[in-house]
Amino acid sequence: MFGCVPFIFQNGRPSVEVVIVSDAKAGGELIAEAMAELLRHKPDALLGVATGSTPLPIYQALAAKVDSGAVDASRARVAQLDEYVGLPAEHPESYRSVLRREVLEPLGLDVDAFIGPDGTAEDVRAACEAYDKALAEAGGVDLQLLGIGTDGHIGFNEPCSSLASRTRIKTLTEQTRVDNARFFEGDIEQVPHHVITQGIGTILEARHLVLLATGEGKADAVAATVEGPIAAVCPASALQLHPHATVVVDEAAASKLKLADYFRHTYANKPDWQGI
Numbered sequence: 012m013f014g015c016v017p018f019i020f021q022n023g024r025p026s027v028e029v030v031i032v033s034d035a036k037a038g039g040e041l042i043a044e045a046m047a048e049l050l051r052h053k054p055d056a057l058l059g060v061a062t063g064s065t066p067l068p069i070y071q072a073l074a075a076k077v078d079s080g081a082v083d084a085s086r087a088r089v090a091q092l093d094e095y096v097g098l099p100a101e102h103p104e105s106y107r108s109v110l111r112r113e114v115l116e117p118l119g120l121d122v123d124a125f126i127g128p129d130g131t132a133e134d135v136r137a138a139c140e141a142y143d144k145a146l147a148e149a150g151g152v153d154l155q156l157l158g159i160g161t162d163g164h165i166g167f168n169e170p171c172s173s174l175a176s177r178t179r180i181k182t183l184t185e186q187t188r189v190d191n192a193r194f195f196e197g198d199i200e201q202v203p204h205h206v207i208t209q210g211i212g213t214i215l216e217a218r219h220l221v222l223l224a225t226g227e228g229k230a231d232a233v234a235a236t237v238e239g240p241i242a243a244v245c246p247a248s249a250l251q252l253h254p255h256a257t258v259v260v261d262e263a264a265a266s267k268l269k270l271a272d273y274f275r276h277t278y279a280n281k282p283d284w285q286g287i
């Protein structure tokens with residue numbers, strides 16, 4: 012089984028570091044501490060944030076650190092990963108609204124600290140190009156949080172998205188619309204068909220990628236991401252191309268990993284100063 016281990020090393024670390032934690036709260040705490048450490052060194056860091064249920068423990072843990080004075084996030088900047096097309100910005104389920112509620116307000120940041128694509132633009136293509144440009148002008152994302160779809164999507168890059176893609180419009184799969192209907196009163200008809208998402212090539216430009224996955228429903232996607240081939244059919248497998256990618260999983264999401272014991276061993280023996 013360990014015959015493949017030499018292939019997953021890069022610069023002295025596995026190309027994707029997998030950290031197995033006991034539960035979602037522990038994952039949230041670990042990642043929030045990495046974000047806090049980044050902000051201590053770079054107070055105006057650009058934090059790439061994701062939506063969905065999975066990252067909520069990260070945002071809660073980071074807000075608690077801000078409240079306790081463990082970190083000052085007052086100069087932090089926040090960049091959006093993806094957005095529904097056609098939902099007005101003030102719609103409670105537009106990702107702009109979700110991120111205002113879940114990230115900006117708890118961290119005490121105002122909208123000036125935020126950049127995101129315009130999901131209501133008449134010229135969607137121009138809005139996508141403008142967003143890639145805005146990210147570059149902001150100096151690039153320092154740490155990009157990611158969740159993962161049950162089909163391996165990151166952002167809204169559905170299976171078979173180009174691994175070199177830039178921010179663009181995408182059509183959601185039926186499965187993703189079913190998964191996301193819970194945010195729209197369980198009514199799939201209310202879930203938009205189209206979205207703007209940072210492309211995989213755009214996401215790979217962030218300096219550190221941190222993906223959190225929790226629950227058994229993500230176990231197949233996690234195994235394909237870190238132990239499968241780099242393939243567009245599993246968009247998250249593009250993390251293997253990044254020099255600093257961290258995948259944090261709870262026991263359930265780790266349950267299909269063949270190298271789980273190896274991942275536990277490397278993390279347990281990692282020097283403390285290295286962080287994630």
Ligand code: GLP
Binds near residue numbers: 062064065093157164
């Ligand atoms: C949506 C978002 C993704 C997120 C995914 C999983 O599709 N665009 O960024 O990773 O949902 O969401 P959850 O964490 O709720 O399972």
